[in-house]
Amino acid sequence: MFETLQAQPADKILALMAQYRADPRETKIDLGVGVYKDATGLTPVMKAVKAAEHKLWEEQDSKSYVGLAGDPAFGDAMVELVLGDSVPRETVAAAATPGGTGAIRQAFELIQMARPDARVFLSNPTWPNHPSILKYLGMEIVDYRYFDDETRGVDFDGMTADLKTARKGDVVLLHGCCHNPTGANLNAVQWQEVIKVLLETGATPMVDIAYQGFGDGLEEDAAATRAVVAAVPEAIVAASCSKNFGIYRERTGILMAVSKDMSAKGLNQQTLAFLNRQNFSFPPDHGARVVTMILNDPTLKAQWIEELESVRVAMLGLRTQLAGELQRLSGSDRFGFLADHRGMFSRLGTTPEMVEKLRVDAGIYMVGDSRMNIAGLNAETVPVLAKAIVDAGI
Structure with a gap:
């Protein structure tokens, strides 16, 4: 039966992750995977989640x-x-x-x-x-x-x-x-x-x-x-x-x-x-x-909202920093849309060839359609990305 199966297209993001892991450059930046990362590159467990899990561990008496x-x-x-x-x-x-x-x-x-x-x-x-x-x-x-x-x-x-x-x-x-x-x-x-x-x-x-x-x-x-x-x-x-x-x-x-x-x-x-x-x-x-x-739980909910808000504000800060750095380096406001976009992602609106150039020349990893995960950045890597984008002529 199994001999009739056909190979399925590889997941582009998973393939990108494999490429990133194999890249020896210390300056490489992963903007492909769609998960939130803090300034240290970690996807943290929220304190409210940990507190709820601890309470659940204490109180739950069945896994039915x-x-x-x-x-x-x-x-x-x-x-x-x-x-x-x-x-x-x-x-x-x-x-x-x-x-x-x-x-x-x-x-x-x-x-x-x-x-x-x-x-x-x-x-x-x-x-x-x-x-x-x-x-x-x-x-x-x-x-x-x-x-x-x-x-x-x-x-x-x-x-x-x-x-x-x-x-x-x-x-x-x-x-x-x-x-x-x-x-x-x-x-x-x-x-x-x-x-x-x-x-x-x-x-x-x-x-x-x-x-x-x-x-x-x-x-x-x-x-x-x-x-x-x-x-x-x-x-x-x-x-x-x-x-x-x-x-x-x-x-x-x-x-x-x-x-x-x-x-x-x-x-x-x-x-x-x-x-x-x-x-x-x-x-x-x-x-x-x-x-x-x-x-x-009012206390846990308030804690969660506070943590979520810090995540949101951090991403907005990265967007503003990136748009400002690109304006400084390029002398143009054509990247202002990055500050206007919302959420984890933005799309540069460039070609797959330019995306590949960013990967080869600067170790910048993003999906081929130029979608990048803003949460994959931090204050130190924003200038690196901005310079790579301008150097690539995007």
Whole structure:
């Protein structure tokens, strides 16, 4: 049987990591891997997480299964964190998943069950796992314009023109905040225009929110998602706890199905539990339990918010420093977009050849589409990167 298997394309980021590890240069900089790093290059465990885990270790008296949709308390806590009071809780079905990726996968399968002929509109570019999973499931993808390589901002006219071609039964996937891979985000006025298009076309929005708290703040980063779900009849939301709680390896995510028709919640909840059963049965509980403890304990929550805010401010500081250093070295303000972008990533908007030149000449490792992880920098490496970019003629 196995002789019929075919080699699959190598993961570009994993291949980049291998190249980085093999590079002997002490001055090399890793801007490829999408994890937060502090000034020492470590992805730390938050103090609030450690405190919750210690409390869990002391109090937990069973490792038995929880439920196909996970602990309902986790669903309640995450719905409040992401959606706030934008919609009544009784309109939201929710199920825990193995990470944000698991939520995305379950969302696509939910769409496939409900509308086998649905087209899924993806921003160009988007997180590579979006099209990868959709292609594996055999679902139709429609790209919509998003990133402008000239301005390094959002091509909003192109985006709205493409979204107007959607129809009822289609799904439009939107990044709730901190767009991956570009870092370029819609403003509040533009979000309202997108909502208007969704209402006109009848397409269903699916929001992927993986970086809440990394952009402009916890509440600010949730504002667009809340505005969307409050305005439309139905919506799908996939959220991740990997970044804002720093629990990457615990694989903690959640999928939400929102319907203004309150009678639909029971069927939606049953369907989410069914999908979990088919794919992995019971979702992981440790990370979800830790998140629930933090969000439900005022002291731990305050500590977590303070830590998350320090992470956000640190990344904004790196962005400002990099944009300023590039302006100093180049004598141009063409890199000002780096300070305007939000989240872990920015896209330089240059060619794969230039990205390779940065790697060969200066040991700068970033994804071939010029996406770079801002959190991979520190105060000492920012000038090194800025000089490499200017020397390369980008």
